[in-house]
Amino acid sequence: MSAETKYGPSVTTNTVEFPYRRSLGPVVGGFVAALARGQITGVRSTGVRGGGRVLCPPLEYDPDTGAATDGELVDVGPEGTVRSWTWVAAPDARHPLDRPFAFALIQLDGADTAMVHAVDAGGEDALRAGLRVTARFRAQPKGRTDDLAYFVPEGTETTDPDVVDAAAAAAGAAAAGVSTEPVQTMEFWSSLTYKEAVSPATARYARSMLAGTLLGQKCPTCAKVFVPPRDFCSIDGIRLDEGHDLALPDRGVITNFTIVTPVPYPGQKETEPFVRVSVLLDDVEALMGLQPVVDIPNEEVRVGMRVEAVWLPESERNAEEFGNRGWGSTTGAISGWRATGEPDLPVERYIDRVF
Ligand SMILES: [Zn+2]
Structure with missing residues (x-):
């Protein structure tokens, strides 16, 4: 992100690139x-x-x-x-x-x-x-x-x-x-860089993350909490605004997880199987999807596990990953979620959740 608005950063720069091979x-x-x-x-x-x-x-x-x-x-x-x-x-x-x-x-x-x-x-x-x-x-x-x-x-x-x-x-x-x-064949590297204006809601989320607070938004009609703020409720089809923003707790419970075995492709930095979890935040019905974990071996990740966010030192935080499409991304502010050591919550409570 670069440039500033009253809400914070206003523009993201995105690069899409991929290799391909053509026969001649x-x-x-x-x-x-x-x-x-x-x-x-x-x-x-x-x-x-x-x-x-x-x-x-x-x-x-x-x-x-x-x-x-x-x-x-x-x-x-x-x-x-x-x-x-x-x-x-x-x-x-x-x-x-x-x-x-x-x-x-x-x-x-x-x-x-x-x-x-x-x-x-x-x-x-x-x-x-x-x-x-x-x-x-x-x-x-x-x-x-x-x-x-x-x-x-x-x-x-x-x-x-x-x-x-x-x-x-x-x-x-x-x-x-x-x-x-x-x-016979020729290798190409296709690369497209484009800039995109960031929505006011995403800019507020980015600014809040840089300051060390998870930011959500609560719909006054259905009471659902969205994280990050979207400035609309997709259930009721109504506009929301800054007045509906809500600081969220950075502790919760794992409701679902996936262990990803990385396949090598250009840009893939992972070499070993890694886990991504869904975290249901405490006190609110707000869910963070596809989150990394810290210091939890893959085989120990389980539904019902209590976790808390591990924030990067303030000087190391950056807003590069907070674009309009990065809903729920915490990269650049949170390094992942670690176990709190508290007793698990009952698995049955989360069994019918998709995320
Ligand atoms: Zn609603």
């Missing part, structure tokens, strides 16, 4: 394999224009007719001509370069179509239709389309240590024994 097929797979050797390739069309046009980047099908191309890759470039371009003055993390650059349609020598790629020209004034450019390749190729890093105006001395010209890329690949077989 025979034509693009060969194209990518050649890039690792400092060679750009195209493919000949077989379409109604008589065929024989060289398409770069290469395709499995002629875009004019849908007919299959012959799939045989032909060498083009590494020099080419800028046909049109647009200047990117303020690149962000999604762009291929971290300095101002141009996206350009580049027709490589020997090709009849143009490909979109980045031109590192130093300044916008250097760009024009007709500009001659040449390719720069990754000094350490990875078998990806971005082994072709970007283009520079012909005659440019490059100072970027991560890239080399076509001849050096070819020599490096030969020395390293880089495979000439088509690349």
